[in-house]
Amino acid sequence: MAETTADRVTRLLALVTYLHDHPGAPVPDVAAHFGTTEAQVLADVNLLWVAGTPGYFPDDLIDFSAEAMDHGELTLTDARGMDRPLRLSPAEALSLLVALRSLRELVASGVAASPDALESAIAKLAGATGDAASQAAAVQVRVSAEVPVGTLTAVRRSLAERRRLRLRYVSAADVVTDREVDPVELRSDGASWSLRAWCHRAQGPRTFRLDRILDVDVLTTPAADHPDLIEPQPWEEGRELTLELTSQARWVAEHTPVEEVEDLPDGALRVRLLVGDAAWLSNLVLSLGPAVRSVQPPEAAHDAAVRARAALAAYEHLS
Known part of the structure; x- marks a missing residue:
């Protein structure tokens, strides 16, 4: 199965920190650590090599030792600040703590699960945020599932x-x-x-x-x-959908943030993406026309189908 964009971004960020802590790490060891192939690790390094801070001149880019790479090892020489741990603002930390405590209330009510993971996350975040933890403790959280x-x-x-x-x-x-x-x-x-x-x-x-x-x-x-x-769930904005497109619509995968792209044997492609605006999806499907082979779930294309039928009816009326 093809890798998602989110998975790769997560690994890219983690790779910088890992190489900062393990200079000269052999490529096979890095691949084993991240559960991927050596070829993928090298592709990740080559991508990071052209990433950096605004300006994007040579001195602004993440850098590695080319000599070490020639010997099958990876040495990070300039992380451009990417090796520093994430720092939450007090407001961000407070919001996360209150949200986690709300989930803990749902665990107590039997609606949600994984209490150990929640308690661990709350403890770690509270220990790392100081004042935000004391502010979060002052917020009363009551979540009622209203079901015994x-x-x-x-x-x-x-x-x-x-x-x-x-x-x-x-x-x-x-x-x-x-x-x-x-x-x-x-x-x-x-x-x-x-x-x-x-x-x-x-x-x-x-x-x-x-x-x-x-x-x-x-x-x-x-x-x-x-x-x-079993009643079908209505399609809502913010849900995941899959488009099967002909090769003429490959630009969708290149210019639209997608979760996954799968190449099909006949040159077509299957794209999985998250849609936050039903109107945007309708416009996309209509603009692609016959380049769209299928939409899953089918109800996601309902608005586009309605608009297409209305346009055809109006055209027939004019003719």
Whole structure:
């Protein structure tokens, strides 16, 4: 699988620090350390060699020993400040600490996982930021999932083990009913959790808000599969999508920030990117026209399709 831009940038930054601490490191050792090939390490060094600080004259660029490189070793001679550790401003450190403490509250509620990693990150950041840590401690963080831990745990268990649930549920009309359901899908819209399920009492699909479940039991009865009840998620801005393009549209990969590029046998390419503006995506797809072979997920191209049909209808009306 092709490497993402984010992965390579992370390795490039780490490579400068590693070579600063390990002058004369053999290329095979560096490749083994970063889990990549020797050819990729040399390509990374050649890229860093032409990177640096504004001005971009020879003295502004990151530099390596060419002689050491000829002998299969890597020696960093000028890091241009890239070897210095990242320094957060007090405001940045405070924001990160408060955000991490919010996640810790979600861990306590059973909504999120990995408490050890969170505690470690909080401790390291607090120890390195001084005043920001004391300011963050003064901020009260209360995050409520509004769902009892036992309810969420039972629903997740039933989905994982494919077992039926018995619910005591109170509806929006304040009517309490007992139901047996086959769980299908657990969802959150950021404000509440809901369970999509096949209800045996109603003999049909139903959606149950978890904060309205009064009691829940995981039964030994296997849950039947209902794949047709899984609702497709609407495409939203800020989501990842994949474009399959003909060779004529290769410029997209060269001039647009992309996560991954995969060359296809017939000269076409598959591009994976993050889109933060649906209108931008619509304009891109329309401008590429027949150079676009496919868009995944398909709903991401909905706006472009609507605009294209409207344009065709207007053209036919004029003719």
